[in-house]
Amino acid sequence: xxxxxxxxxxxxxxxxxxxxxxxxxxAYQFADFLKQSGQKYWQILPLGHTGYxxxxxxxxxAYAGNPYFIDLDTLKEEGLLDKAxxxxxxxxxxxxxxxYGRLFVTRYQVLRKAYARASxxxxxxxxxxxxxxxxxxxxxxLYMAVKEAMGNKSWLEWDEAIRLxxxxxxxxYKEQLKDEIGLWQFIQYKFYQQWNKLKKYVxxxxxxxxxxxxxxxxxxxxxxxxxxxxxxLDENRVPHVVAGCPxxxxxxxxxxxxxxxxxxxxxxxTGYSWWIDRMRETSKLYDVVRIDxxxxxxxxxxxxxxxxxAKGGEWVKGPGMKLFRAIEQALGKLNIIAEDLxxxxxxxxxxxxxxxxxxxxxLQFGFDTQGTSDYIPHNCEKEAIMYTGxxxxxxxxxWLEEAGDQAQTAYAKKYLxxxxxxxxxxxxxxxxxxSNCILSLTQMQDVLGxxxxxxxxxxxxxxxxxxxxxxxxxxxxxxxxxxxxxTKLYGRSLI
Numbered sequence: 355x356x357x358x359x360x361x362x363x364x365x366x367x368x369x370x371x372x373x374x375x376x377x378x379x380x381a382y383q384f385a386d387f388l389k390q391s392g393q394k395y396w397q398i399l400p401l402g403h404t405g406y407x408x409x410x411x412x413x414x415x416a417y418a419g420n421p422y423f424i425d426l427d428t429l430k431e432e433g434l435l436d437k438a439x440x441x442x443x444x445x446x447x448x449x450x451x452x453x454y455g456r457l458f459v460t461r462y463q464v465l466r467k468a469y470a471r472a473s474x475x476x477x478x479x480x481x482x483x484x485x486x487x488x489x490x491x492x493x494x495x496l497y498m499a500v501k502e503a504m505g506n507k508s509w510l511e512w513d514e515a516i517r518l519x520x521x522x523x524x525x526x527y528k529e530q531l532k533d534e535i536g537l538w539q540f541i542q543y544k545f546y547q548q549w550n551k552l553k554k555y556v557x558x559x560x561x562x563x564x565x566x567x568x569x570x571x572x573x574x575x576x577x578x579x580x581x582x583x584x585x586x587l588d589e590n591r592v593p594h595v596v597a598g599c600p601x602x603x604x605x606x607x608x609x610x611x612x613x614x615x616x617x618x619x620x621x622x623x624t625g626y627s628w629w630i631d632r633m634r635e636t637s638k639l640y641d642v643v644r645i646d647x648x649x650x651x652x653x654x655x656x657x658x659x660x661x662x663x664a665k666g667g668e669w670v671k672g673p674g675m676k677l678f679r680a681i682e683q684a685l686g687k688l689n690i691i692a693e694d695l696x697x698x699x700x701x702x703x704x705x706x707x708x709x710x711x712x713x714x715x716x717l718q719f720g721f722d723t724q725g726t727s728d729y730i731p732h733n734c735e736k737e738a739i740m741y742t743g744x745x746x747x748x749x750x751x752x753w754l755e756e757a758g759d760q761a762q763t764a765y766a767k768k769y770l771x772x773x774x775x776x777x778x779x780x781x782x783x784x785x786x787x788x789s790n791c792i793l794s795l796t797q798m799q800d801v802l803g804x805x806x807x808x809x810x811x812x813x814x815x816x817x818x819x820x821x822x823x824x825x826x827x828x829x830x831x832x833x834x835x836x837x838x839x840x841t842k843l844y845g846r847s848l849i
Contacts (some may be wrong), residue, residue, distance in 0.1 A: 355792055358845040360395025360564065361388060362745065366452055369826040372443045374452045378425030379550040382555060387829045389559040391837040392847030396556060397795055399745060401639065405574055408454045408820050412572040414498065416632055419545035422457055426464060428548060434468040451821040455700040457831035468822040469540045483543040485490050488787040497576035499534035500527050508574040510592065522686050560681040560848050564651035565640030569647040570597050570613035578614055584621065584628050585614040595656040598664035598697060608664025615656055618673045633681050637688050648692035651677060652705040678709050690789060691739055716784050718743045718753050721766040731789035742782045742800050749799045750779040752806030779803040787844040794846065801837065802828055
């Protein structure tokens with residue numbers, strides 16, 4: 355990794371028609387904007403099939419792509435949809451939020467129409483894709499088909515025979531739901547076809563994609579249903595403990611994520627094959643993988659299942675280097691960023707350094723008024739990734755407006771010379787770009803100077819998250835030139 359910079363912009367936030375960003379025209383236009391702005395990296399959030407709460411960190415599968423990201427206009431151009439099929443959808447390209455409830459009702463109706471045509475014209479291609487991805491796709495497609503048949507309830511509430519994957523029940527539903535399984539095969543075929551085409555285009559521009567890998571999978575997922583042995587579950591497949599974070603300065607009760615925790619003893623006995631398979635497929639999707647909550651591999655916060663908050667959890671030792679030695683032995687050296695934020699200990703810091711993966715620094719966390727923070731540019735090591743803020747933070751403007759500690763914001767303004775004619779958000783970006791860190795990244799919301807109405811996620815809250823969308827006319831030549839000049843000035847530009 356050489357000195358560079360990039361922008362975090364999730365697919366859902368692109369200004370595409372029909373209510374959410376897709377892998378269509380606007381994605382290619384954003385890639386062109388990155389190229390014109392001298393950026394070397396495009397970072398996105400997880401691409402998975404989101405479930406309840408719409409979080410990309412809670413997906414129905416560790417492998418399946420989000421059906422909402424399939425571009426409908428592309429399907430129309432391919433003859434799989436016609437104009438009438440799209441008439442019931444909002445053609446709004448300039449909306450500023452995603453309405454997931456409406457998407458759930460309308461999007462699958464359209465995809466079913468496309469499948470009806472594709473099942474005739476693309477049968478061989480879909481079957482070839484299904485055969486190639488059989489290890490995860492068979493599990494996921496059956497899971498989604500049964501889930502719909504069960505009224506979209508969590509698999510923990512399904513009829514016992516299929517919940518426990520008894521062979522007769524599995525065979526029965528595979529036959530009974532054959533057409534529904536075919537629909538989900540088609541959806542994944544189209545998602546991967548469109549994603550691979552976009553990624554190839556982005557790479558031809560000299561830009562690499564940084565993708566996000568959640569450490570955990572959702573309890574309501576094909577992964578847990580199909581592989582209960584990988585997780586700490588009881589005889590009824592209910593988790594013993596679930597994941598979260600302890601109370602801190604931001605959350606009095608901690609964060610109760612609810613994800614099942616891995617049975618690391620079992621994974622160790624199997625040579626970590628489940629994780630190796632996951633990393634193999636993830637490294638095909640992205641050029642660089644950012645592993646979320648990396649400290650959980652050293653020690654994780656385990657909360658008893660059924661607790662109302664995360665206060666009652668405890669730290670438990672994770673697999674540490676054994677896991678990453680196994681991954682490297684199987685797959686070679688991968689390009690990985692370790693999200694090492696949160697409660698840090700000497701053991702976690704040593705573990706991350708031993709892996710050799712660069713960690714993260716967040717500029718918003720750097721202004722302790724003493725100049726001693728590890729996150730302030732003059733204290734950051736070169737082999738680190740500097741963020742102005744992450745998807746879990748306020749925007750730059752939001753932070754300056756809402757920060758409770760006025761001494762911190764005063765220090766930030768003085769340190770970053772925000773008393774100049776330059777707008778505050780570009781002052782922050784300039785501070786990150788000027789740092790010694792090998793890579794600097796900022797959110798698109800911060801490039802645009804938006805306040806917390808555009809915040810992507812507020813941890814510990816449900817509703818109102820993951821909905822921001824960029825306006826269609828936001829990517830101007832003037833904005834691109836400003837970013838390029840700054841990027842060139844600090845030796846990070848692509849061209």
